[in-house]
């Protein structure tokens with residue numbers, strides 16, 4: 001086999017690969033993606049930071065009210081605490097028509113009065129319990145998942161991508 005033949009064969013293989021790749025992409029793009037089950041596992045958590053006034057002064061700036069942020073003044077030893085309530089994870093993605101199931105574990109905070117806005121889902125997440133909410137995501141858009149007990153920080157969203 002001459003070197004030129006090897007080059008030609010190499011070029012032909014590359015062209016064949018590109019064509020088969022394109023055909024594969026075309027096949028998949030024509031296949032409608034069927035609605036599926038989307039199961040999410042979330043937790044209601046409370047990250048916390050502590051510091052001593054001997055190393056870090058107590059902040060002078062107020063945090064927004066609403067229960068989502070907590071700033072505790074220095075104790076007798078000069079230690080102060082900052083904490084916030086959040087969903088983990090906070091942002092969920094599904095496609096229109098999917099069955100979405102949220103399993104939410106209450107880890108920190110006694111209760112969380114929660115709503116998925118736009119889907120008319122209201123429920124309370126309790127510490128130590130797994131709250132399960134399931135529905136068909138038939139509307140596309142961004143739907144806030146808010147805890148009324150810990151605003152404004154305990155907020156996430158369900159992003160439902162339009163199908164088609």
Ligand SMILES: [Cu+2]
Nearest residue numbers: 112147150154
């Ligand atoms: Cu909460």
